[in-house]
Amino acid sequence: MDLTHDITVWFSKSFGLFYLLALSAAVLVYVYWPSNKARFDEAATSILREEDRPWR
Template sequence: MQFTHEFLVGFSKSYGLFYLIALSVAITIYAYWPALRNRFDKAANSIFDDEEGPCR
């Protein structure tokens, strides 16, 4: 079986879209998972914890 350019383009457009949607949903679920809240809050506030004051 030979793959033509039209077949590969159609395949990548249809299944690539579903792949990216599934990946986006998985990343969103990971980001809003309740058990990871402390880790993300610590990472968001870590820049403020390391500061001693303005540079001189």
């Protein structure tokens, strides 16, 4: 089989597409996994605590 430029470009575009789709799916699964809710809630409210305010 002759490895031409068109085949190489097609393969790299296809691989990149499926790689980004899989990576996006993995990030969405991680974000919406139920056991991560407490960690994300803690991070969202950590900047609002009393001890984290500037010194007066």
